[in-house]
Amino acid sequence: MQQFDLEAQGLRALNSTLHEQAGSSNQTQWEVVNPRGSHAIAVGLDAPIEVNVKGSTGYYCAGMNQQATVHVHGSAGPGVAENMMSGTVIVEGDASQYAGATGHGGTLVIKGNASSRCGISMKGIDIIVHGNIGHMSAFMAQSGNLVVCGDAGDALGDSLYEARLFVRGSVKSLGADCIEKEIRPEHLELLAELLERGGCDAKPEEFKRYGSARKLYNFNIDNAY
């Protein structure tokens, strides 16, 4: 295992070293110590490596991730796994606002709570939150799955497109054009797989599904150019 002391060696050295790891690298295990809330840790990775960050991170940890597994052993600041393409990001603590924003693929697991705007404009990422999520989560979410084992805040799924939202607890309020939908067998199957991937012991039957009512401007063919 390779160890990297962020305080001693600096952020640019960390990220350029991690960027040098190609698919054939045999240095697949990395540990980052002394993160101390720094920004942009392990951003832009594109190799099947595992990076364990031993502490809490600041803005944009694991942004634009491809292939890699980034495991934050603490809490994450705003924009964790923003625009992730593939791979896995796991946060042991809480995540601040807009976790997984605009993510195209991969899996984001948050073992604590996520703050406001979790999964905003998500485009294919799967986000599994063990705790609660804040207001305006999944705003304009386009595709992918958001699973919340706790409660959701105000305006869940406002202006939603085709993303699927599963919430086990209460939803403070639904955003414009977001409605509760029936859970069919294929959703239970999907949810079981997502919960297993996220390491949750919740049962699929305990969740409600929310999705787009498809009534807003974009869904009306008469509004097409």
Add this chain to the structure above:
Amino acid sequence: MCGIVGLFLKDQSLAPQLGAMLTDMLITMTDRGPDSAGIAIYGGSEAGRAKLTVQSHTPDADFETLAADLSEALQDQVSLQQIDTHAVLDLASEKLADARRHLAAHHDSVRVMSEGESLEIYKEVGLPKDVAARFDLGSMSGSHGIGHTRMATESAVTTMGAHPFNTGLDQCLVHNGSLSNHNSLRRKLRREGVHIQTENDTEVGAAYLTWKMREGASLGEALESSLDDLDGFFTFVVGTKDGFGVVRDPIACKPAVMAETDQYVAFGSEYRALVNLPGIEDARVWEPEPATVYFWSHNDASTSQDKAA
């Protein structure tokens, strides 16, 4: 952007290190706000005495005779301690209003930064580390304090546009965000007779709280009504004689992290600001909820008041 830090000590044995801890937090927030910096510190009070913190761009000329002049005008003992461009005037509490009137009438170039029994405010243009060094903030002691690093968006980079703003006796405000209805609100408040000196949006926020409290609201009530009357983005931290409070607008874009241990309650715009605090590894760390007024006080139980968004 802008950065906010705050530290409220539960364990008064840390009081001699308050300035040092807050300064470290403040400097960490430099890249959120390199334009100006300021700190409000509650260093303790003496019964019947008040502190007037004043500032001048020509401090040596202005402060040399200021104490003697005020003592004569007020017919009472006034002492002065100069710290760089600032000076703390120590005077009898009941002479405070007269002293302010005298300063306004006879000392144009002397500006009042704060008034209170315990509060002192120091703020200047420049990098946080330089501002901290000018005032030797690291050597200050106290029970609690708040600090701010400014990245100016709504008005000029000046000393008077720096935070914290004094909102009333022993009360102050720092702000991360931007208020969008500050022009109309400034006109309204001026019609109500509230004195506003600059084109700065936060000063209007501070004046709004001052006005609400003058009309009989408590600080908590004033903060709650600010959620209705102020348009824009804000995370506010307010200092009071006994503690501090936090409120974020309902959208809550502007970041905020709190940490609590048996020894202190700390606020930072980012977790980075908190990493050198003692025992932070085991602290309870969380984000304050939007549209919720929080208070920590040395006298009363801590509270949080949810206000529907």
